[in-house]
Amino acid sequence: MKVPIALTVNGRRREDAVEPRLLLVHYLRDVLGLTGTKVGCDTSQCGACTILLDGLSVKSCTLLAVQADGAQLTTIEGLQRNGRLHPVQEAFWELHALQCGYCTPGMILQAVQLLQERPNPTEAEIRHGLEGNLCRCTGYHNIVRAVQRAAAAGR
Numbered sequence: 001m002k003v004p005i006a007l008t009v010n011g012r013r014r015e016d017a018v019e020p021r022l023l024l025v026h027y028l029r030d031v032l033g034l035t036g037t038k039v040g041c042d043t044s045q046c047g048a049c050t051i052l053l054d055g056l057s058v059k060s061c062t063l064l065a066v067q068a069d070g071a072q073l074t075t076i077e078g079l080q081r082n083g084r085l086h087p088v089q090e091a092f093w094e095l096h097a098l099q100c101g102y103c104t105p106g107m108i109l110q111a112v113q114l115l116q117e118r119p120n121p122t123e124a125e126i127r128h129g130l131e132g133n134l135c136r137c138t139g140y141h142n143i144v145r146a147v148q149r150a151a152a153a154g155r
């Protein structure tokens with residue numbers, strides 16, 4: 001059995017019929033081909049699958065695609081504007097806030113949400129805001145610096 005869904009992904013209207021058991025992350029990756037969203041654990045631990053749903057960050061491995069019916073989604077592919085990187089993407093690039101890059105899409109989208117809530121966060125608030133996103137490479141230091149840089153750019 002398949003269920004019809006209609007949603008907007010990165011500004012583009014999508015209509016599909018999906019199995020009710022299909023996870024949102026698999027819908028994004030396997031149906032829409034948006035493979036920037038990663039699967040790191042499938043158990044809600046790592047944050048690699050983080051996207052924005054109606055402006056709020058969610059772990060897309062914890063939702064079914066049918067639960068996103070009617071929603072507006074933003075994935076890492078949708079952050080740039082007219083070929084220009086989002087300020088958080090720019091800061092990650094400039095400060096080398098990544099190594100293998102597997103955590104990076106989720107980390108960036110979580111940072112975008114963090115800065116929407118707290119445009120001028122302290123270092124402790126940044127670390128707290130990103131605690132649901134794991135990185136096994138960087139030691140987090142440059143990630144925190146990149147979020148500070150993006151916050152400064154937004155002031």
Ligand code: FES
Pocket residue numbers: 038039040041042043044045046047048049050059060061062
């Ligand atoms: S894949 Fe979703 S939290 Fe790890």
Ligand code: FES
Pocket residue numbers: 097098099100101102103104134135136137138
């Ligand atoms: S850069 Fe490799 S997991 Fe974060």
